[in-house]
Amino acid sequence: MKKFLLICIIAFVLIYNLISSIATNQLVGQNDTYFTKVKEKEIYIAKNGKWEKLDIVGVNLNSAKPGTFPSDNLVSEDDYLRWISNIYNMGANCIKVSNLMSHNFYNALDKFNKNRESPIYLMQGIYFDEKYLKDGENPQSSNLNDGFITNIKLIVDSVHGNPYNYNKPDIVQFYNTDVSDYVIGYTLGIEFAKHDIIYNEIMNEKEKYNGKYLYTNDKASSFESYMASMGDYLLDYELESYKKQSLISYIGSSSYNIVSGQKNPVKNTFIEKDDRIKNQNYYFNPENIKSKSKLKTGLFATYNIYPSYNEVKEYVDKMDYYFKKLNNNHKIPVVIGEYGIPSSRTGGDFNMNSDKIKYIDEKEQGNALVSLYRAIKSSGCAGSFLFEFQDSWSRSSANTADSKILDRSAYWSDAQTYSQSFGLMAFDPGSGKSVSYVDDSIDEWSEKDIVSKNKDMSLYAKSDEKYLYLMAKLSKDIDLSKDDIYIDLDTTPKSGVKKSSQFMLNFEDNVDFIIHINDIDNSAIYVHEYYNRFNFYLNKKDNQKRPDLINHKKDMDVFSPIYIEVRPKMYNTSNGEEEAIIHETGKLVYGNSNPNSLDYNSASDFYVGKDYVEIRIPWGIINFMDPSTRQIQDDFYEVYKIKPIKIKDIKIGMTLNSEYKKVRLKSESFKLDTWLMPNYHERLKESYYILQKELTKISN
Incomplete structure (x- = not known):
């Protein structure tokens, strides 16, 4: 009898694993509306008729080069094609952009991936215009809501190659290249500031959201319910317009609260007396937004984490613990959307190895990035995006912004501004070489x-x-x-x-x-x-x-x-x-x-x-x-x-x-x-080659 039971158990396990394997690796042709999906804590992608686990090895890319600001959209298709090639050759499999890029970028992405067996994928960001929040406007006001919906439609239309989208008056480019085959998902919104979320809870009633694809649990804030409704709109618009579903991600602002175990470190007498919000979390937690069965792709959480963040600083020597604790707190996959170290003569607070040396050279930048990448990898997170591929002359940091003419900052390189130097590629002065x-x-x-x-x-x-x-x-x-x-x-x-x-x-x-x-x-x-x-x-x-x-x-x-x-x-x-x-x-x-x-x-x-x-x-x-x-x-x-x-x-x-x-x-x-x-010339930094050695070693 015992022998019979043992045989039955073994048979059951084998049949269960076979069914599970078939379910996981089912032919994508049975449903061609999506090619990415979430299963438990992992992300999968359809390849060669079956589902394969996707570990995202990503890089953030911006739209600036010397002499231009990101909003100018003056980077050429050839520039983007060269940069995408460098990113791919480094060992990355995905690029993330924070908002709609110039049509030159999407043309270059399509051209690079054409007939390529292993393409480089795109995580497309959809920006929430925070400048109105700084003016004190209600985040859920009709003005901001209409603008957010317009941007959602504009970006979905653009990546699908719809050239007739003129809903946004400052966009006059033709987006007639369909890159949707490479878009694995969308990150919706920004990393919302704590005070903006508090203000939202004061201005709006807390209500659960129950939509077509998404809903919120009992713990969700008013703002999390609002963002769930925006995700629902995006999913419905893309499926109805283009018969496609993509992954959806929200950028969490609660990593420190999760890791430290603190519910709300903010103490405010006014808030404590307000019954509507005194027990409400003052941060955005993606875990409170849930998916329904109609969403075949799934949700994942994104966090932007730098070792210099005030809250993260106390964990700078145990970032592996930090990432692991964050990942274990979620039931959905966790992706680190940004992690970065600048190579800068005033690196200061980003310097992870020395109290005496305040600069960060390119070698130290590379070694620190590898250390962070390994910590993320060992934590079980579903992937990460390094910030960022190229340096940005136009940026100013808080400690230098008052000392320069901001309208001219893109026309010279300020070695004193650390935020210009997060890239793996430098723009050095001079045509071909420096003087x-x-x-x-x-x-x-x-x-x-x-x-x-x-x-x-x-x-x-x-x-x-x-x-x-x-x-x-x-x-x-x-x-x-x-x-x-x-x-x-x-x-x-x-x-x-x-x-x-x-x-x-x-x-x-x-x-x-x-x-x-x-x-x-x-x-x-x-x-x-x-x-x-x-x-x-x-x-x-x-x-x-x-x-x-x-x-x-x-x-x-x-x-x-x-x-x-x-x-x-x-x-x-x-x-x-x-x-x-x-x-x-x-x-x-x-x-x-x-x-x-x-x-x-x-x-x-x-x-x-x-x-x-x-x-x-x-x-x-x-x-x-x-x-x-x-x-x-x-x-x-x-x-x-x-x-x-x-x-x-x-x-x-x-x-x-x-x-x-x-x-x-x-x-x-x-x-x-x-x-x-x-005048300038491009140069891949020492950090690029250090990271390339790490990434290609893993992929091989």
Whole structure:
């Protein structure tokens, strides 16, 4: 009897597995309205007549290049075709875009995938216009609702190649290329801010949603029900119009709450007294939106997670735990929609490995991305999208936005702005190569680059869309244990002094900046304290209250280190309030900046050769607001804000203080160039190749 029961059990298991396998791998031809679906915690895709598990290895792609803003839609089809090829060759199988792209992108995607056995897929984002939320409008108002529905229809029509969609007046392109065979799903909406969700719950009644394809559970907020209705509309519109169903995803804003186990860390007396919302979650949880049997594809949750997020920061050394805890909290698949690390000389708060080194070079960027990718992979998440493929000159970060002319930010590269440097591909200045590299060669310098010289030394200068380059060449070998090299810059007619007691220097002009090269570890740029933007902002509020206490004078004999805030004051549950983190951004990084060198360091600022020193100075450090139009920051204390003024040149001088004598090379004028459109060339970073090695190793 026992033997008979054992045989029956084995037979039952075999039959069950066979039926399950047939159900999972059924021929797609039986229902050609969809080619992706969710099963439990995994995503499947139809291939060769059966369902195969899809682990999403993705990259975010934007629509910008130097000299353009994302909304300009000026990236060519050839550009996109080349970028898509680079992404594919790196080992990715999916691209994610946040909103409707130019028709050139979809044309390029179709052309790349044509007759390709393993195409690269597309996760299409549908943007919720948050600018109205900033104006205090109800997220569920008819104005925002109509705009969201219009954008849903526009994007669905566009990826299906409908050339007659003119519902949105600012879209005048023909989207006549059908790429729907590559669209695996849509991410609906944005990562909604906590205060916007709180405001929504105050303004709207909590109601469950019960639609054709989606519904919400009892825990759902009013806003989650609203977003479920928008997903229902999208699904119905695509099926009715194009006989296709796609995956749907919502971007959750609750990852920290899930991992930490805290329901609501926000404490607000007004909210606590409001019976409608005091027990409501103040974040968006995709798990509260459910699918019905009519949805053959399914839902998955998306989270954008960076190790520098205030809430995530306490988990920076255990991101594998963070991703695993997040994934285990969901019954639907979880995809990390964005994770990224910038390669930046002011990487600061993104630096995961060192408290002393505040920059992040391309090698560290690559290694950190691999570490994050492995943590996501081991967590059981259904996939991830790296942020992002290419750098974006047009971006500004919170700590630099006030220091530049934002309308001109796309026309020059600001090495001080970390948010420009998340890409795996850099846009370096110059056609084909940069005008100069700080490295072990000075072949790029010629007589025409000399600003001034005497029998002891010569001073050279060049510039481009990212740096002011300087080269000091001596008539003797350099010994930094005995030689101090000072290069002085007079940039603004509004400030500066003709002497520095602390450095024992005298100048012909009113100097604003001093570059001091004295050894490999401690060389730095110093700013005349009257022109010190960091300290001006630091004391601005106090000085506005008591202007009589301002002790800054135009002729003050003080030069200060140059600092930048890399993280504002923050609060996290584990450590409580943490002070802002500042970094001496004027401190120069020694190394070789030539990408073709074996000892390449992308963050390097200066290099010392046998008888020369090469230096490259980011425009932002010396207070340029837009080098393309020669505009710098005005006198802070005269206008009491950051305001631009135009200049024509920089006066540059040099002093050599050696063991036995001090030699002065008097300052001379270096005329600044202007440009309407920047010159640049594309370069795949070290991080690209590091990540490629990881991804192709796994795929092979």
